[in-house]
Amino acid sequence: MNSIISVLVAYNQFLLLQIQQLLLFIVKNIPLKSPKYDVTSPKYNKLTIDKLPVIKQPERLNYTVLLDEYKFNHGKNLKPVKSRGSNPVPTDTVCHRCGAPHDYLYNNTGGRGQLLCKVCGLRFNKDKNDFKIGALVCPYCGHILVKKKDRKHFNIHKCVNKSCPYYLDALNRLSPEDQAEYQQDKHKFKLHYIYREFTIDFFKMDLSSMPKGATNLTFRNFSSHIMGLCLTYNVNLGLSTRATARALWEVHQVKISHTMVANYAKTAAAIVKPFVDNFDYKPTNYLAADETYTKVKGVRHYVWFIVDAIKKSILGYQISSTRDVGPCILAMRMAFAKFKEFPGMALKFAADGYTAYKLAQQQFMLQGMDFNLIQVIGLTNDDPVSTEYRWLKQIIERLNRTFKFSYQVTNGYGSAEGSNTHVALFVAYYNFLRPHSYTYWQPLNSIPELESIPNIPGKWQKLIELSQLLILSKQAS
Structure with a gap:
């Protein structure tokens, strides 16, 4: 008997030692309360919204005023540009700063994109918005945002500046494992500043339009009281249209179709909504x-x-x-x-x-x-x-x-x-x-x-x- 007790005591001590080791393992390696994801990781920045960009408002000039000033200062008119090259400036092009027409624009790089305004001296690219009024600018580095994607209701603009403080800070917060994954699958991370520009004005949409299929309330076969009963059973008591029609027959002896119940509900919804x-x-x-x-x-x-x-x-x-x-x-x-x-x-x-x-x-x-x-x-x-x-x-x-x-x-x-x-x-x-x-x-x-x-x-x-x-x-x- 004593030998059995001594064996059980030794076995219990062994189990207690195992439990102690398991508890130490859990405390060291498994947190008792871990979040679903680490919201501080740049990998999950797609779940956050960046602050609004800065809208660039450069000085806006008027080319007619500049032409008048030139005539006053020089005693003659500023002559338009005589294009002799094989790449004339398109007729629909205007200066981004003063609005001068194509007659006063030089093709400054032989057709490679840069134009020069003879009136205000601005060098610009027709297809870029660097000098346009209202350009979107990154609030962290001042770099012009680049339009990257067109969605159904908004455009996505991105700061592609590799020296942007926002990008560098997000890059530095990546762990070595995340940095290795970032080099392979960059689309999984959001490290650059992003802004969504909505192309639809949700503040001008009508909020009180009438639904389709609503009928008038000219009662022929039934009265307004029957419509009130339909709404009571259908809305207050939560019955379906078919169950409502059956309840009206079994309780009130009113023979009505579930389609008429649905029409009453649709019409009542259209009228009550305002x-x-x-x-x-x-x-x-x-x-x-x-x-x-x-x-x-x-x-x-x-x-x-x-x-x-x-x-x-x-x-x-x-x-x-x-x-x-x-x-x-x-x-x-x-x-x-x-x-x-x-x-x-x-x-x-x-x-x-x-x-x-x-x-x-x-x-x-x-x-x-x-x-x-x-x-x-x-x-x-x-x-x-x-x-x-x-x-x-x-x-x-x-x-x-x-x-x-x-x-x-x-x-x-x-x-x-x-x-x-x-x-x-x-x-x-x-x-x-x-x-x-x-x-x-x-x-x-x-x-x-x-x-x-x-x-x-x-x-x-x-x-x-x-x-x-x-x-x-x-x-x-």
Whole structure:
């Protein structure tokens, strides 16, 4: 018996020694809390947004004024250039600085590109923008940016200066392993300064266009009350159009097709949308944004939501087939339009680490609308910013879950109009009809005309009537 105990004690000591060695190995080689990636590595600079470039504004001259000055100083006119070579200056060429026509330009290098203006003395290349007004300049080295790529909605400009401090600093921060990889696959790293110049003006796009396929509200076979019942079952209770039609027959003995239910929803969405978008929400200075996905004909689409984090109302929304900066800007425009006076840097705009929000912030800065963008990274509080503003991100995540519940019954949309209809009605229901625990099970926004109506179908009818009156008033003005 004693021999067995001594063997077990020796074996336990051996196991404890092994565990101690394993713990030492883990402490030395495996960090207990490692990030997904090292955000300080230049290899992941593609996930960051560089600051805005400097717009070069060289002295702009007027060649007619210079010609008058020459005549005053010399007592004669400045003669045009008499081209005798085989490479005359093209007739559509003008001086980049003074605007002198081709008559006053020398082909300075025999057709190799450089031109000389006889009026202002500028040497320039017709095909380069080194001396053009408004040239983009690297903010770190002052070198003219070179246009590298043409994308669908933007151009990519790059600083190719190998002596640029931005490039040298990023190159020095590469580890020996990364430097070896950089020499083989340079496209995997972003070491040079890059600027995206958008070619489409997202600030002039219409935000209130009517959807296709909307019909009028001339009721022939059914009444407005039946339409209110359709919206109640379809939107409030989250039933599909077919389930709504079946419920109307089984509960109310109303024979209606699911196509008519869809038409009612589409028309109601078109009419209610102006009222929802133009309502005075009196937003606070705390906004939260996020994007979730839906399916349209089996293809992934994205829904962008921007919510007032204090009052919980949805202020901006947009549906897009791509997850790029365009729909992000449109949703932010819709939300910012709710402010009677833009709060500027007092606005705290919380979002995740997706780069579209940084790009959108740059575009709003160009419009003179700067704000405080707070990016809450990941699912855990790994930095002080995420710890302080995690609650903002949780609010928009709860909204996404609520939207997902209403979306799941559709099993995806059959068309883009169907997705637009569902989201517009969901926002109207969420902001004005849905009871919330935050407001003691009352709607988020109180409308006196709706408070006296006891049932939801009647509230839908009244909401549509109020929106119609708003549309008529806007048309009259």
